[in-house]
Amino acid sequence: MVETVKPRRRQARGERRIAQLLDAAAKVFAAEGYVAATMNAVAAAAEVSPGTLYQFFPNKxxxxxxxxxxxxxxxxxxxxxxxxxxxxxxxxxxxxxxxxxxxxxxxxxxxxxxxxxxxxxxxxxxxxxxxxxxxxxxxxxxxxxxxxxxxxxxxxxxxxxxxxxxxxxxxxxxxxxxxxxxxxxxxxxxxxx
Amino acid sequence: MVETVKPRRRQARGERRIAQLLDAAAKVFAAEGYVAATMNAVAAAAEVSPGTLYQFFPNKxxxxxxxxxxxxxxxxxxxxxxxxxxxxxxxxxxxxxxxxxxxxxxxxxxxxxxxxxxxxxxxxxxxxxxxxxxxxxxxxxxxxxxxxxxxxxxxxxxxxxxxxxxxxxxxxxxxxxxxxxxxxxxxxxxxxx
Amino acid sequence: MVETVKPRRRQARGERRIAQLLDAAAKVFAAEGYVAATMNAVAAAAEVSPGTLYQFFPNKxxxxxxxxxxxxxxxxxxxxxxxxxxxxxxxxxxxxxxxxxxxxxxxxxxxxxxxxxxxxxxxxxxxxxxxxxxxxxxxxxxxxxxxxxxxxxxxxxxxxxxxxxxxxxxxxxxxxxxxxxxxxxxxxxxxxx
Amino acid sequence: MVETVKPRRRQARGERRIAQLLDAAAKVFAAEGYVAATMNAVAAAAEVSPGTLYQFFPNKxxxxxxxxxxxxxxxxxxxxxxxxxxxxxxxxxxxxxxxxxxxxxxxxxxxxxxxxxxxxxxxxxxxxxxxxxxxxxxxxxxxxxxxxxxxxxxxxxxxxxxxxxxxxxxxxxxxxxxxxxxxxxxxxxxxxx
DNA sequence: GATGAATGAGAGTTCATTCAT
DNA sequence: CATGAATGAACTCTCATTCAT
The missing domain is CATH 1.10.357 (Tetracycline Repressor; domain 2)
Known part of the structure; x- marks a missing residue:
């Protein structure tokens, strides 16, 4: 019972992060267009290091x-x-x-x-x-x-x-x-x- | 006198060159899109060195x-x-x-x-x-x-x-x-x- | 009294863990070579998170x-x-x-x-x-x-x-x-x- | 006749560069081993920018x-x-x-x-x-x-x-x-x- | 102990652009 | 004019390692 909560918290953190990253990506895509958008820019917009991006998404x-x-x-x-x-x-x-x-x-x-x-x-x-x-x-x-x-x-x-x-x-x-x-x-x- | 002829030839050659370069650019833009197109690719398509491109166009x-x-x-x-x-x-x-x-x-x-x-x-x-x-x-x-x-x-x-x-x-x-x-x-x- | 048993169990568990991790490391080293082997790969092979690896070994x-x-x-x-x-x-x-x-x-x-x-x-x-x-x-x-x-x-x-x-x-x-x-x-x- | 010399000079420059780059690579390989050697290190050893390396060699x-x-x-x-x-x-x-x-x-x-x-x-x-x-x-x-x-x-x-x-x-x-x-x-x- | 998200330096590589020849 | 070598900043992506939970 407790154990069904703990994993959820972890996932919850991850999912919040994912939403946050996608938000940042959307902003950058909007500003630069998909082709010109860079992963570094997305990371910066999300105030996150590039590595974090790649923990959730293998590529642009x-x-x-x-x-x-x-x-x-x-x-x-x-x-x-x-x-x-x-x-x-x-x-x-x-x-x-x-x-x-x-x-x-x-x-x-x-x-x-x-x-x-x-x-x-x-x-x-x-x-x-x-x-x-x-x-x-x-x-x-x-x-x-x-x-x-x-x-x-x-x-x-x-x-x-x-x-x-x-x-x-x-x-x-x-x-x-x-x-x-x-x-x-x-x-x-x-x-x- | 000589000078009114030579420039013309030069201009003529130059315009041919320009047309050739623009042709190559068009091909590359068509194939890759403007953003993804690279000057090197355009130069290669025109069978010309990158330097030559910049003799006619200051940038992409x-x-x-x-x-x-x-x-x-x-x-x-x-x-x-x-x-x-x-x-x-x-x-x-x-x-x-x-x-x-x-x-x-x-x-x-x-x-x-x-x-x-x-x-x-x-x-x-x-x-x-x-x-x-x-x-x-x-x-x-x-x-x-x-x-x-x-x-x-x-x-x-x-x-x-x-x-x-x-x-x-x-x-x-x-x-x-x-x-x-x-x-x-x-x-x-x-x-x- | 309880304390002499528990630590042992812990140690036993720890040693099993260590053996398991070293096994995974051996597999990865064999497949990729020491230099190319990554700690993440070892962790994955051991079905363990990277953090766990570092609980037992300070580095590669x-x-x-x-x-x-x-x-x-x-x-x-x-x-x-x-x-x-x-x-x-x-x-x-x-x-x-x-x-x-x-x-x-x-x-x-x-x-x-x-x-x-x-x-x-x-x-x-x-x-x-x-x-x-x-x-x-x-x-x-x-x-x-x-x-x-x-x-x-x-x-x-x-x-x-x-x-x-x-x-x-x-x-x-x-x-x-x-x-x-x-x-x-x-x-x-x-x-x- | 003059024209057979000019191209040679160009190639000569290139070949000298290539020899120079390979020399630097050899030094770095010797010091770090092939796997651990990095292209940036080779470029630095050759006192050249990374881009130059890639003009001559597509990869390590x-x-x-x-x-x-x-x-x-x-x-x-x-x-x-x-x-x-x-x-x-x-x-x-x-x-x-x-x-x-x-x-x-x-x-x-x-x-x-x-x-x-x-x-x-x-x-x-x-x-x-x-x-x-x-x-x-x-x-x-x-x-x-x-x-x-x-x-x-x-x-x-x-x-x-x-x-x-x-x-x-x-x-x-x-x-x-x-x-x-x-x-x-x-x-x-x-x-x- | 265990997890996995987070980090950030750094790797390989690319490319618009410059410049000596 | 033409060349192509040279540049260096920027890009994508990786990985040993740390840390909050």
């Missing part, structure tokens, strides 16, 4: 992957809140809002998201698959390979406008967000026909 | 900028061929075709374009300005700051789908191209109203 | 020394079995057999021996002293400093052929062993005259 | 190989001086002298030899092949595989006594050298029968 890529995983989880959680089965009898605008808004919130809260989204095929593919799913539910009659095409383009559009949203604030940020939704609506309305 | 960035300039020129030439003042009485589809098709041709012919387009704000801004111009001519009543917004998003969308077009061939490439045009038409039609 | 060197000591003991035991005072009235071949065979058995059974034998002057010197002793008993009239020289060369020869014996198996191993004995006999016969 | 191993090659050449040259076809009608002692003496001279003059000889299978094998050759010429009736065995053991013996020769000076050095020859003679006489 693995940090990126862990971060990507974390973001995917966050996306799932955020989108699950407003989704459900109501993809069908609902206006397209609502579906778009319920996809885009939490995604942007996560990107704003996690500045590491955008550089990873550019870099990680895995992360992009995972998001594409979700969008593909939603399209499948809403427009079941569509051809799967065409659906994949549309999902891919949809995600690319999101990724394309995202940097503008992140680079701005206030009214301008809102405008870009509105514009993003406008593009998506126009594009996806065109599809449904 | 300046190579990128020179390349960007070159691409902008190519864009101008290509788009001038089919444009003119006929932005007005013409269907939107035609305008889009005359913008997108030559751009994609250039990107396919110059594999260094895409990495630079991601990297160089200057290149992207220049293209945004052209699109802004066209919109201004076609929809003069639109508010300039909103026009700039639309132009920016338009270019971002192009940049977003471009990698998919470049990464694929044949039918898939055509499909992505068609999809890109579809997005742009849907978005810009929405605007014009 | 001390592990090597403890292992060397252990091997020296094993050598003593093994050679005591067939030795005694019968160094005198006995053919040289027998003496060589009774020295070489147990030594090789120990080396085969303890793969950590060879790397340490190359590394540890102390281990080599101890063996040299034993050989010196035997020569002294068999050829008492020999000059001590010359005797030391011969003992040193004898041990070096053994150490030189040993890797070949350990690197091979079956017939080839036997051949190298026979060759080793042949060298030693030829050399030492030459001496006795 | 390649330095070792280049050095080994150089030593093999030196061995060839040295042994060619006193050898010829007179392996046959000549006393064994003479053959041994003509093999061992130049080898030891080289080892004394090139302190990098010994550590490499321990490390490089390639170097050892090359020397084994030479010895094999000589045995083949002198004792043609011997079975090739047994000949190889003998050559291997012979070289191992040389390598085994070598450190003692290098670690000592003056009379002691001479004694070890004499002892080495004694071992070899005794062993090889035993063979010829």
């Amino acid at each position: 890529e693995s940090m990126a992957e862990a971060l990507a995983e974390q973001y995917l989880d966050a996306l799932s959680v955020a989108q699950a809140r407003g989704e459900g089965a109501e993809v069908l009898g609902v206006p397209l605008d609502d579906v778009i809002n319920r996809m885009v808004d939490p995604a942007i919130e996560i990107c704003l809260a996690n500045p590491g998201f955008e550089p990873l989204f550019s870099w990680s095929d895995r992360l992009r593919t995972a998001v594409v698959e979700r969008v593909d799913d939603i399209i499948a539910r809403r427009v079941p009659e569509i051809d799967p390979s065409r659906r994949r095409l549309i999902a891919t383009v949809t995600v690319r559009i999101f990724a394309a406008v995202l940097p503008q949203i992140l680079a701005t604030t206030g009214r301008e940020q809102l405008e870009y967000t509105r514009e993003l939704k406008r593009v998506l609506r126009a594009y996806l309305l065109d599809i449904s026909d | 960035e300046s190579m990128a900028e020179a390349l960007a300039e070159q691409y902008l020129d190519a864009l101008s030439v290509a788009q001038a061929r089919g444009e003119g003042a006929e932005v007005l009485g013409v269907p939107l589809d035609d305008v889009i075709n005359r913008m997108v098709d030559p751009a994609i041709e250039i990107c396919l012919a110059n594999p260094g374009f895409e990495p630079l387009f991601s990297w160089s704000d200057r290149l992207r801004t220049a293209v945004v300005e052209r699109v802004d111009d066209i919109i201004a001519r076609r929809v003069p009543e639109i508010d300039p700051s909103r026009r700039r917004l639309i132009a920016t998003v338009t270019v971002r969308i192009f940049a977003a789908v471009l990698p998919q077009i470049l990464a694929t061939t044949g039918r898939e490439q055509l499909e992505y191209t068609r999809e890109l045009k579809r997005v742009l038409r849907a978005y810009l039609l929405d605007i014009s109203d | 060197e001390s592990m090597a020394e403890a292992l060397a000591e252990q091997y020296l003991d094993a050598l003593s035991v093994a050679q005591a079995r067939g030795e005694g005072a019968e160094v005198l009235g006995v053919p040289l071949d027998d003496v060589i057999n009774r020295m070489v065979d147990p030594a090789i058995e120990i080396c085969l059974a303890n793969p950590g021996f060879e790397p340490l034998f190359s590394w540890s002057d102390r281990l080599r010197t101890a063996v040299v002293e034993r050989v010196d002793d035997i020569i002294a008993r068999r050829v008492p009239e020999i000059d001590p400093s010359r005797r030391r020289l011969i003992a040193t060369v004898t041990v070096r020869i053994f150490a030189a052929v040993l890797p070949q014996i350990l690197a091979t198996t079956g017939r080839e191993q036997l051949e190298y062993t026979r060759e080793l004995k042949r060298v030693l006999r030829a050399y030492l016969l030459d001496i006795s005259d | 191993e390649s330095m070792a190989e280049a050095l080994a090659e150089q030593y093999l050449d030196a061995l060839s040259v040295a042994q060619a001086r006193g050898e010829g076809a007179e392996v046959l009608g000549v006393p064994l002692d003479d053959v041994i002298n003509r093999m061992v003496d130049p080898a030891i001279e080289i080892c004394l003059a090139n302190p990098g030899f010994e550590p490499l000889f321990s490390w490089s299978d390639r170097l050892r094998t090359a020397v084994v092949e030479r010895v094999d050759d000589i045995i083949a010429r002198r004792v043609p009736e011997i079975d090739p595989s047994r000949r190889r065995l003998i050559a291997t053991v012979t070289v191992r013996i040389f390598a085994a006594v070598l450190p003692q020769i290098l670690a000592t000076t003056g009379r002691e050095q001479l004694e070890y050298t004499r002892e080495l020859k004694r071992v070899l003679r005794a062993y090889l006489l035993d063979i010829s029968d």
Whole structure:
């Protein structure tokens, strides 16, 4: 009984550390981009020695992957809140809002998201698959390979406008967000026909 | 007298050299991306010593900028061929075709374009300005700051789908191209109203 | 009273631990060589944390020394079995057999021996002293400093052929062993005259 | 004509550098052993920046190989001086002298030899092949595989006594050298029968 | 005792850039 | 102009060792 606590403490310390390190990595990725980011910079940002980094992550890529995983989880959680089965009898605008808004919130809260989204095929593919799913539910009659095409383009559009949203604030940020939704609506309305 | 000839020859040789070096740079940027590309690799690709590179370009960035300039020129030439003042009485589809098709041709012919387009704000801004111009001519009543917004998003969308077009061939490439045009038409039609 | 028991248990446990750790060290030394072996690797091989290693050995060197000591003991035991005072009235071949065979058995059974034998002057010197002793008993009239020289060369020869014996198996191993004995006999016969 | 000189100068500079770097490497290998030697130490010993090292050698191993090659050449040259076809009608002692003496001279003059000889299978094998050759010429009736065995053991013996020769000076050095020859003679006489 | 996170110096290696030739 | 050797700071990653728990 006591013994189930002790290991937990150790793990807890480790997991806290991991979260802390990933946080630092996200900051550095955001500031420099994934390719230009260095492990030393991440270590410094985490106020930790380089060796500590390597106790948890064998290399830079693995940090990126862990971060990507974390973001995917966050996306799932955020989108699950407003989704459900109501993809069908609902206006397209609502579906778009319920996809885009939490995604942007996560990107704003996690500045590491955008550089990873550019870099990680895995992360992009995972998001594409979700969008593909939603399209499948809403427009079941569509051809799967065409659906994949549309999902891919949809995600690319999101990724394309995202940097503008992140680079701005206030009214301008809102405008870009509105514009993003406008593009998506126009594009996806065109599809449904 | 001799001096007016020799310099010309020198300049001519120099420009040939520059073109050759930029070609090599484009190849390396295409293969590795701008950040990962190394000057040594560019020198090797040009079959030239690193020192020679620095005789023409003070640093890596300046190579990128020179390349960007070159691409902008190519864009101008290509788009001038089919444009003119006929932005007005013409269907939107035609305008889009005359913008997108030559751009994609250039990107396919110059594999260094895409990495630079991601990297160089200057290149992207220049293209945004052209699109802004066209919109201004076609929809003069639109508010300039909103026009700039639309132009920016338009270019971002192009940049977003471009990698998919470049990464694929044949039918898939055509499909992505068609999809890109579809997005742009849907978005810009929405605007014009 | 309780206190005389507990410490013993503790010591017993400690010695078992030490044996276990030295075993792991031997394996790693054998696989990587002393210099390339890492304490982390030893800890992992012992299924123990690095900290535990340092509870018993202040540093890497001390592990090597403890292992060397252990091997020296094993050598003593093994050679005591067939030795005694019968160094005198006995053919040289027998003496060589009774020295070489147990030594090789120990080396085969303890793969950590060879790397340490190359590394540890102390281990080599101890063996040299034993050989010196035997020569002294068999050829008492020999000059001590010359005797030391011969003992040193004898041990070096053994150490030189040993890797070949350990690197091979079956017939080839036997051949190298026979060759080793042949060298030693030829050399030492030459001496006795 | 002038053009055949200019490139030579460049190459000459490079080759002089290479010789200089290999010299430094030899010193460091001699002082620390191959495994413990570091590229930074070699660079420092050559009074050169680490980068310069890597302009000529892609890694530590390649330095070792280049050095080994150089030593093999030196061995060839040295042994060619006193050898010829007179392996046959000549006393064994003479053959041994003509093999061992130049080898030891080289080892004394090139302190990098010994550590490499321990490390490089390639170097050892090359020397084994030479010895094999000589045995083949002198004792043609011997079975090739047994000949190889003998050559291997012979070289191992040389390598085994070598450190003692290098670690000592003056009379002691001479004694070890004499002892080495004694071992070899005794062993090889035993063979010829 | 045992753990494993933490350290930090240092290893090998790279690369933009400079400079003597 | 061209060369390629030279630089040195910076990078990724390792490892003997320490220390809080």
